[in-house]
Amino acid sequence: MAELPSADLSALARVEALLAAVEPPSSAHTRMSRIRQRALARPAGSLGHLDEVTYRISGILRELAPGPLPAVISVLAADHGVAARGTSRYGPEVGARVLSLIADCRSPLNIMADRIPARVEWADVGLLSPVGDQRYKTGGGTCDITDTDAMPLQQAHDAVLRGAAYARDRLGQEPLLAVGEIGIGNTTATAALTARLLGAQPSAVVGPGTGVDAATVERKRGIVADAVGRTRGLPDDPLRLLAALGGYEIAGNVGVILTAAAQRRVVVLDGYITAVAALVAVRLRPAVQGYLVAAHRSAEPGHQAILDALGLRPLLDLEMRLGMASGAALALGLINSALALASDTPPARLVELVPDVRRI
Numbered sequence: 625m626a627e628l629p630s631a632d633l634s635a636l637a638r639v640e641a642l643l644a645a646v647e648p649p650s651s652a653h654t655r656m657s658r659i660r661q662r663a664l665a666r667p668a669g670s671l672g673h674l675d676e677v678t679y680r681i682s683g684i685l686r687e688l689a690p691g692p693l694p695a696v697i698s699v700l701a702a703d704h705g706v707a708a709r710g711t712s713r714y715g716p717e718v719g720a721r722v723l724s725l726i727a728d729c730r731s732p733l734n735i736m737a738d739r740i741p742a743r744v745e746w747a748d749v750g751l752l753s754p755v756g757d758q759r760y761k762t763g764g765g766t767c768d769i770t771d772t773d774a775m776p777l778q779q780a781h782d783a784v785l786r787g788a789a790y791a792r793d794r795l796g797q798e799p800l801l802a803v804g805e806i807g808i809g810n811t812t813a814t815a816a817l818t819a820r821l822l823g824a825q826p827s828a829v830v831g832p833g834t835g836v837d838a839a840t841v842e843r844k845r846g847i848v849a850d851a852v853g854r855t856r857g858l859p860d861d862p863l864r865l866l867a868a869l870g871g872y873e874i875a876g877n878v879g880v881i882l883t884a885a886a887q888r889r890v891v892v893l894d895g896y897i898t899a900v901a902a903l904v905a906v907r908l909r910p911a912v913q914g915y916l917v918a919a920h921r922s923a924e925p926g927h928q929a930i931l932d933a934l935g936l937r938p939l940l941d942l943e944m945r946l947g948m949a950s951g952a953a954l955a956l957g958l959i960n961s962a963l964a965l966a967s968d969t970p971p972a973r974l975v976e977l978v979p980d981v982r983r984i
């Protein structure tokens with residue numbers, strides 16, 4: 625890194641400070657939460673994976689039975705140069721329109737958030753047409769990753785830091801944080817970053833995104849192969865690869881996830897695009913893993929490869945491919961039901977539900 629100018633070093637130093645602030649969740653609380661549940665008036669572990677999520681949340685919050693928790697849902701939006709190659713069913717102008725819909729409380733996400741209920745926050749971190757507050761924006765659309773880096777390395781640092789600043793300024797203190805994104809073309813960038821980070825073949829990580837046809841999926845694979853091929857000589861440095869293949873909203877979400885983990889909050893991941901941001905964050909700071917909950921498995925084939933790499937099991941598998949934090953929003957209700965069951969189910973001894981020890 626000696627060749628970097630000093631201005632970049634200070635940005636890098638700030639990213640490193642962000643990483644250093646993340647400590648692992650409390651394994652003692654996770655363990656105690658598991659033990660405590662054995663005494664409730666239902667068979668131990670009978671909520672399956674939901675019980676595991678409850679134990680995990682105890683470790684994150686350092687509380688054995690916190691009960692249902694307030695939630696905030698976040699959406700970062702940006703444009704991708706690679707979309708000009710027709711990898712999406714929609715054109716680049718749609719990203720700004722979708723974010724404006726969220727701002728006007730008229731998007732599918734707002735409908736879901738109202739039902740939970742949860743607060744919705746959003747920011748334009750890289751759209752071509754500006755929407756709202758521009759304070760957290762690094763640039764207007766990335767470059768086409770097929771033949772050049774998405775952004776210079778310094779911009780990747782800046783985008784992570786701006787995501788972190790947005791998280792500190794706008795995402796409040798709610799213990800549950802649902803992470804989402806908008807970015808026309810971002811399933812192509814995500815596939816390229818996933819292929820490079822996991823050493824996967826483009827055919828295993830490229831899917832239909834917003835619903836492109838089979839011929840376009842095939843062309844998308846070629847684009848991802850070219851983009852990944854271009855980065856073959858680069859070191860396995862997650863920030864360098866983020867700059868080469870990522871996007872402003874992906875980088876911003878790396879900053880959001882790191883900040884939320886440092887604040888000891890539960891990070892509820894949405895689909896494929898937020899998962900790759902989490903993968904970058906975990907590669908930078910492995911302790912981040914303990915703060916993650918995977919809401920669902922999306923219809924994008926590469927998503928499962930990231931979940932495997934992160935050691936996460938999704939709560940839902942509905943073949944959803946909407947993005948904009950919709951899967952994460954849906955999982956918030958489930959998570960809060962599990963937390964209510966953990967805190968409000970009476971102890972077995974109070975209702976005289978004694979397991980037959982001879983049958984255990």
Ligand SMILES: Cc1cc2ncn([C@H]3O[C@H](COP(=O)(O)O)[C@@H](O)[C@H]3O)c2cc1C
Nearest residue numbers: 712806807808809810811833834946947948
């Ligand atoms: C109206 C609309 C709303 C969306 N909300 C999320 N996405 C999702 O689709 C995009 C990624 O798919 P691709 O790579 O095929 O462009 C992202 O914006 C993602 O959030 C949307 C897409 C559209 C068109």
Ligand SMILES: O=C(O)c1cccnc1
Nearest residue numbers: 833895896922945946947
């Ligand atoms: O997995 C996702 O989050 C996803 C998939 C397709 C399109 N947009 C988002």
